[in-house]
Amino acid sequence: MxxxxxxxxxxxxxxxxxxxxxxxxxxxxxxxxxxxxxxxxxxxxxxxxxxxxxxxxxxxxxxxxxxxxxxxxxxxxxxxxxxxxxxxxxxxxxxxxxxxxxxxxxxxxxxxxxxxxxxxxxxxxxxxxxxxxxxxxxxxxxxxxxxxxxxxxxxxxxxxxxxxxxxxxxxxxxxxxxxxxxxxxxxxxxxxxxxxxxxxxxxxxxxxxxxxxxxxxxxxxxxxxxxxxxxxxxxxxxxxxxxxxxxxxxxxxxxxxxxxxxxxxxxxxxxxxxxxxxxxxxxxxxxxxxxxxxxxxxxxxxxxxxxxxxxxxxxxxxxxxxxxxxxxxxxxxxxxxxxxxxxxxxxxxxxxxxxxxxxxxxxxxxxxxxxxxxxxxxxxxxxxxxxxxxxxxxxxxxxxxxxxxxxxxxxxxVTLANPPKATASLDPIHYPGAEALVGGAHTPKARTRPTVYEAPADLAYPARDGCIADWDTRDVITCSYGDAKAEHTVAVVGSSHAEHWVPALDVLGHEHSFRVDVYLKMGCPLTVAAEPMYKGEAIPDCRDWSVEVIDRLGADRPEWVFTTATRPRDDLGDETPADYLDVWNRLAERGLNVLAIRDTPWLRRDGVRYRAIDCLAQHGDRISCGMPRAAALNTVNPALESAASFPNMFPLDLSDAVCEQDVCAVTEGNILIYHDEHHLTASYSRSLAPELGRQLSSILGWW
Structure with missing residues (x-):
């Protein structure tokens, strides 16, 4: 300087x-x-x-x-x-x-x-x-x-x-x-x-x-x-x-x-x-x-x-x-x-x-x-x-x-010659992932996958495929996953924290014949706030992008909109920000039904973000590299009270498929949960498909 x-x-x-x-x-x-x-x-x-x-x-x-x-x-x-x-x-x-x-x-x-x-x-x-x-x-x-x-x-x-x-x-x-x-x-x-x-x-x-x-x-x-x-x-x-x-x-x-x-x-x-x-x-x-x-x-x-x-x-x-x-x-x-x-x-x-x-x-x-x-x-x-x-x-x-x-x-x-590669589908017998928490699946002794080398490449599919607008892209980008020819549709909308559920939804889409359309932008949950922020920085085009996406959803008429309903607070726990309610109003005005998923924990200690792979590389273990559940999540899903006022809102909460009773560890069922500080690996997202399917079944009525 x-x-x-x-x-x-x-x-x-x-x-x-x-x-x-x-x-x-x-x-x-x-x-x-x-x-x-x-x-x-x-x-x-x-x-x-x-x-x-x-x-x-x-x-x-x-x-x-x-x-x-x-x-x-x-x-x-x-x-x-x-x-x-x-x-x-x-x-x-x-x-x-x-x-x-x-x-x-x-x-x-x-x-x-x-x-x-x-x-x-x-x-x-x-x-x-x-x-x-x-x-x-x-x-x-x-x-x-x-x-x-x-x-x-x-x-x-x-x-x-x-x-x-x-x-x-x-x-x-x-x-x-x-x-x-x-x-x-x-x-x-x-x-x-x-x-x-x-x-x-x-x-x-x-x-x-x-x-x-x-x-x-x-x-x-x-x-x-x-x-x-x-x-x-x-x-x-x-x-x-x-x-x-x-x-x-x-x-x-x-x-x-x-x-x-x-x-x-x-x-x-x-x-x-x-x-x-x-x-x-x-x-x-x-x-x-x-x-x-x-x-x-x-x-x-x-x-x-x-x-x-x-x-x-x-x-x-x-x-x-x-x-x-x-x-x-x-x-x-x-x-x-x-x-x-x-x-x-x-x-x-x-x-x-x-x-x-x-x-x-x-x-x-x-x-x-x-x-x-x-x-x-x-x-x-x-x-x-x-x-x-x-x-x-x-x-x-x-x-x-x-x-x-x-x-x-x-x-x-060396990196260019041997780049990290996303983990292929894992054997659910040896790698039960989330099912070890919610389905009682046995976890045999096996090497954690993805490894700390593979994790940075184990991304949700839209990031891999260029189907999420980056920081400087104002255009609305759409792609389809699941059964692309199916009549039933679920639109995944918002930021990368909606995106990392796409691998799970893709599994369910193929199993139960529905299409998953994505409308995603980095750092931009749907918002109509006048001055949206991300990581302390203004992202003015996020609002314009969100308004256009909401209008597009009104025209495209997906049967369900899937988006995040909470965010972590700066101190402890999580919350439903006030501007999320404004978005829910806009979606209700267009007659759109919403699957509102509780956000997953963000790895942080005393306000400092950290990557699971860095902690594990410094001889930490799945527990010591995790965080107390009470620090990551409220006892009760904060979206429940807010969603009660919206008949079009259907809250989803898979916290018990990510966190144990007292701790949110960084691996479960031999699968690494995070590829960075707060995004699910595609491998763990896929392991969430059974539990997500159980919760969606009674709401969608498609299976």
């Missing part, structure tokens, strides 16, 4: 001012205050991550600074050498960015092997490769990882999405400025570079801002990590770099800008929930703050800058700024590993201080013994020159880099 530090010193010496440059360009001196701004911003980032579980806006400040410093360095290069020196600039970037990054990635890989279950190793290896090659943001965007929540279930490399965004910007900016400089220089002379570049950057920034604003309203989970949506923040800084020679506002404007910018930086995290709003219009607050502080001190000696800028230029703030890159790299993995070892969702004050202290020590050591020795104080002619002068450090970093790359690529090759 704070890689701005790695580039703002690319050209620290005085430059040759081109004839076309404004006279004020000569006064464009090194900005110690922006060093300090970076230091203050990293303190806020760390504090908000460790103690408050919020986004501070510091990332957005760093992005503006990155755009400003890197573009300024490129322009100085053009004005000094009449061209962008692509190869030397790329070497300097690699020399400044990679050593610290490689060190942290190697440390995370080692800690993962030592501390995390082997079921997580492949994913961490994949994220390590994504971080090393600067596409981590796209990997996270595809999974909508929740950056708001720091808990043991979160990746220790999740924060490196911002490094990826900046790395992509460096590449595009380097090539783009080189192209514009070459074309404008030939067609209109060197004086045309800044005006032409300003127009291009302004157009791109406006387009990116519009795209980000739209993304906030339709797919914020993706939008948060999207490089295109983030581009306007970097381009804002780039525009300032282009316009810097002419930015000399009156003193009162500078003072006001400095005061407002400082206040906005310090309060942004409290005023705005950035995880739900950035990089949309709300990000104008941290971006505007960074812009205001850059403008306030522009073209002024340090002694003449406004007071806030002078304070940011103090030695303590500047020193924090020097450590910002390494501190950002270290603080998140330290936090996640501490939470994992403590099995806690929050660090607390004392543990949080320990996290911050450890991250500061690691950042100092990284800066002192890795970054500084390998940073040339003059333009190096090759990438390896500083490595030769500091041979031992260079050899260690090179070896670490090669090891990280080799292991990461190797893990991906």
């Amino acid at each position: 704070t890689v701005a530090r790695a580039v703002f010193r690319l050209r620290r010496s005085a430059i040759v001012v081109s004839p076309a440059a404004a006279p004020s360009e000569a006064a464009d001196t090194y900005r110690h205050d922006l060093d300090g701004l970076r230091g203050v911003a990293i303190v806020l980032v760390v504090a908000f991550h460790v103690w408050f579980g919020r986004v501070s806006g510091g990332v957005d400040v760093f992005l503006v600074l990155t755009g400003f410093f890197f573009t300024r360095s490129l322009l100085r290069g053009v004005e000094s050498h009449r061209a962008v020196r692509i190869a030397p600039t790329a070497r300097r970037l690699a020399r400044r960015l990679l050593p610290a990054l490689v060190t942290v990635l190697a440390a995370v890989a080692a800690a993962t092997v030592l501390l995390r279950p082997f079921t997580q190793w492949t994913e961490i290896a994949a994220q390590t490769l994504a971080s090393l090659l600067y596409y981590q943001n796209w990997r996270l965007a595809l999974s909508w990882s929740d950056y708001l929540a720091a808990d043991p279930s979160v990746s220790p490399l999740q924060h490196l999405w911002s490094m990826a965004v900046q790395g992509q910007f460096y590449l595009v900016a380097l090539l783009g400025v080189a192209l514009v400089a070459g074309v404008s220089g030939r067609l209109a002379g060197p004086g045309a570079l800044r005006p032409v570049l300003a127009i291009i950057l302004a157009v791109l920034a406006v387009a990116s801002f519009g795209y980000a604003a739209h993304g906030t309203s339709v797919h914020q989970g993706w939008n948060y990590y999207d490089s295109v949506a983030r581009a306007w923040e970097l381009l804002a800084g780039a525009l300032l770099a282009v316009a810097a020679p002419w930015l000399s506002p009156p003193r009162f404007v500078r003072s006001l800008s400095a005061a407002l910018g400082t206040a906005a930086v310090l309060t942004c995290g409290w005023l705005i929930n950035g995880a739900d709003a950035f990089p949309g219009p709300a990000a104008l607050v941290p971006v505007g703050a960074a812009v205001a502080l850059i403008v306030a001190g522009n073209n002024l000696p340090r002694a003449e800058q406004p007071l806030p800028n002078r304070l940011l230029g103090t030695s303590a703030a500047v020193r924090l700024g020097e450590l910002a890159y390494a501190l950002y790299l270290w603080h998140w993995p330290v936090l996640i590993f501490v939470l994992a070892e403590a099995r806690s969702a929050t660090a607390g004050f004392v543990d949080g201080l320990g996290v911050v202290a450890a991250a500061l020590v690691l950042a100092y050591l990284t800066n002192r013994f890795i970054e500084e020795p390998l940073r040339s104080r003059r333009a190096a002619r090759s990438l390896i020159e500083p490595l030769v002068r500091h041979r031992r450090t260079g050899q260690v970093i090179t070896a670490l880099g090669l090891a990280v790359l080799t292991v990461s690529v190797g893990a991906q090759v």
Whole structure:
């Protein structure tokens, strides 16, 4: 996130001012205050991550600074050498960015092997490769990882999405400025570079801002990590770099800008929930703050800058700024590993201080013994020159880099060559599953299936077949299971918690001749709420999708609608949310009968989600990896009271087929119940078919 530090010193010496440059360009001196701004911003980032579980806006400040410093360095290069020196600039970037990054990635890989279950190793290896090659943001965007929540279930490399965004910007900016400089220089002379570049950057920034604003309203989970949506923040800084020679506002404007910018930086995290709003219009607050502080001190000696800028230029703030890159790299993995070892969702004050202290020590050591020795104080002619002068450090970093790359690529090759496969139908004699709980079936000694390796692939059929709309798909997708030619129909509607009953319904559909049609969307139980949420994030298209599905059901006229009737509460037990009742009203208005299934328990301890396979891989057993039934479920199905007011509602409750009297274990009848934190394996769902059939028989009357 704070890689701005790695580039703002690319050209620290005085430059040759081109004839076309404004006279004020000569006064464009090194900005110690922006060093300090970076230091203050990293303190806020760390504090908000460790103690408050919020986004501070510091990332957005760093992005503006990155755009400003890197573009300024490129322009100085053009004005000094009449061209962008692509190869030397790329070497300097690699020399400044990679050593610290490689060190942290190697440390995370080692800690993962030592501390995390082997079921997580492949994913961490994949994220390590994504971080090393600067596409981590796209990997996270595809999974909508929740950056708001720091808990043991979160990746220790999740924060490196911002490094990826900046790395992509460096590449595009380097090539783009080189192209514009070459074309404008030939067609209109060197004086045309800044005006032409300003127009291009302004157009791109406006387009990116519009795209980000739209993304906030339709797919914020993706939008948060999207490089295109983030581009306007970097381009804002780039525009300032282009316009810097002419930015000399009156003193009162500078003072006001400095005061407002400082206040906005310090309060942004409290005023705005950035995880739900950035990089949309709300990000104008941290971006505007960074812009205001850059403008306030522009073209002024340090002694003449406004007071806030002078304070940011103090030695303590500047020193924090020097450590910002390494501190950002270290603080998140330290936090996640501490939470994992403590099995806690929050660090607390004392543990949080320990996290911050450890991250500061690691950042100092990284800066002192890795970054500084390998940073040339003059333009190096090759990438390896500083490595030769500091041979031992260079050899260690090179070896670490090669090891990280080799292991990461190797893990991906092995995974691709031997991907996990869904479990085939299991022998009910040796694998009775749910029937061991409700049917009294004997459970012989046998290996649990699916295994911890097979479980991630043992998904409900719609996910396997592409028959569930993902986070960013607004369209209603339908598929059929069971007996596709049957006249009787059951429509399975809602989120993945309705979906994971499809394998059981598919079995019954084939046995009793009815068709199972699915209308499903990830993270989207049917809702008509104005602002539906999932995992703390708004999913605005969920409501539009739900309204269309309800209308489609009214037109398609399935004989029965099958959907979830409860959800887990944040503390203990489960509930029927109020907006579910609004949906039931809509379905009743269309004369649709509803099979309302009680949701299955979600694996969590003290609010922290965990996967059964991770717990089992760490030598847990079926009971210790489960959770107390009283923590997962109310004594009485909460949907019963609500459904009593709706003659079209028919509650179903298979809790006794998933949980024992006192505990909800993670395996029953030799079958693993969950393939992740809270979704049934297809194998266990199939084993639920007999009990589900017994409950449906008296309601449907089809057998």
